[in-house]
Amino acid sequence: MKKSLITLLFFITLFAINTNAQEMFQTVDLKEATLVKEDSSKEFCNVCGMDLPKYYKTNHVTEFKNGHKEQYCSIHCQAQIHEDYEDKIKNIQVVDTNSLKLIDAKSAFYVVGSSKKGTMSAVSKYAFLTKNEAEKFIKEFGGEIHTFDETLKIAKDGLEKEKKILDExxxxxxxxxxxxxxxxxxxxxxxxxxxxxxxxxxxxxxxxxxxxxxxxxxxxxxxxxxxxxxRDNSKAIKVPEDAKCPVCGMFVAKYPKWVAQIKLRNTHSHYFDGVKDMMKFYIEPSKYNHNHSKEDILQINVTDYYSLDSIDAKEAFYVIGSNVYGPMGEELIPFKNETQAKKFMEDHFGKKVLKFEDIKKEMLF
Missing domain, CATH: 1.10.60 (Diphtheria Toxin Repressor; domain 2)
Incomplete structure (x- = not known):
């Protein structure tokens, strides 16, 4: 019995070691990795922040037309950059799985869908200098050979689904x-x-x-x-799924970062997809087929831009005229912290920080 238990523990340990080795197939020692950046981000991916040597065998390097270089942990992160900056890219390199050297991605042979673990994706994608090396890899680990353009398209097509998985x-x-x-x-x-x-x-x-x-x-x-x-949902404004903004008619629950609320005494609440629409309604409810007086209002809440907590609208600080837009375009951005509001204004070219009583009708159109 004791011998059987020892044998079992041995195989459990061996399995754990092999599983960990499988999971970390991408990893190399720092001294084996070619890292092209020279600033404080040298050792991590510019998109996801993950450690580059840890996921080195799937690294991609992009050189932009202005000479700047960035390094990404995977073709998943490369695909995100490619979607936004394709016209600014000069060339792309990828790590050759065998030699660990950077090679031209356009001429590389990618093995897609092998049994080796992928980086930022359930579908693995490893590059090789020659077709022969790629075929040898396939014989042992499976997968199919694709060009860079084909592999990039596969990565782009999977971005939305993979983003949801990663966010969870x-x-x-x-x-x-x-x-x-x-x-x-x-x-x-x-x-x-x-x-x-x-x-x-x-x-x-x-x-x-x-x-x-x-x-x-x-x-x-x-x-x-x-x-x-x-987000702490217990501190957020709770919005019914079917609630529509009385000003613009949009479903408010789709925009949790921008929710505002006017609670009426002993009746119901109105929900808005931004402070701007809420203030339009607050100042002139009859324009939107409601006859509420200020005395009918029990509470007004807005969503703090950073914490996403529900905060008292009359105690908040609002940045007007910034380059950050809400669902309905230009927006009054609410903060519970005045210092954060002022820094946001500086970072995003805002015009002024206002209190609730400073917001006038002419600012809303």
């Missing part, structure tokens, strides 16, 4: 990141980011946080890039 996985990470940010970072330095990698570089370069290890830094970066993943 990132929810606990973002929630952890929010707690870390609020306890160990300067919350007045909050701002918008186009990618996790951009947020990560900002944190490093500006020393926003104290004593973060690699995992904590990634978690905070995930949160800053997409705060909605860490």
């Amino acid at each position: 996985k990132r929810i606990p990470v973002a929630k952890k990141g929010k707690k870390i940010f609020e306890s160990m970072c300067d919350i007045n330095q909050m701002k918008d980011f186009n990618s996790i990698g951009e947020a990560k570089q900002y944190l490093i370069d500006n020393k926003i946080c104290n004593n973060l290890d690699a995992q904590m830094l990634q978690a905070v970066s995930v949160y800053l890039y997409n705060p909605i993943l860490a």
Whole structure:
């Protein structure tokens, strides 16, 4: 019995080791990786923030026409950049799975769908210098050979589905990141980011946080890039799925980042897809077929831009004239923190920070 138990434990350990090796097929030592960037983002992906040596065998390097180079952990992240900046790209390189050298992506042979784990995608994509090397890989691990353009199209076609999967996985990470940010970072330095990698570089370069290890830094970066993943639903404005904005007629629940609410005494609530529409209704309800007086209103709530918490509209600070747009275009952006509002105004070319009583009818059209 004892011998059988020892044997069982041996095979469980062996399985765990082999499984981990399978999961980390992409990983190489830092000294084996060619990293092309020279700034503080040198070792992580500019899109997702993940460690480049850890996912090195799927790395891609893009050189832009202005000479700037960026490095991405995968063709998934490369595809996101390609969609937005294709006309600015000069050339793309990919890591050859065997030699670990950077090779021209256009002439590489990609094996798509092997049994080796993918990076940022359930469907793996590994590149090889020669067709012969790709075929040898297929004999052992399966998959099909594709050109770069074909593989890029596969990656682009899967972006929307993969983004949803990744966002689900990132929810606990973002929630952890929010707690870390609020306890160990300067919350007045909050701002918008186009990618996790951009947020990560900002944190490093500006020393926003104290004593973060690699995992904590990634978690905070995930949160800053997409705060909605860490939203505390118990603190958010609860919107019925069928609620329509009385001003523009849009379904409000589709825009959780912009929700505003007017609660009436002993009757019902109106929901809006932005502060601007809410204020139009508040100032002139009869224009939208309602005859509420100011005395009928019990509470007015808006959504804090960063935390996504419901806050008292009359206590909030609003940035007008910024380059950040809501569902209905130009918007009054609400904040519970005046310092954050002022920084947002500076970052996004806003014209002024207003209090509730400062908002006038002529500002809304």
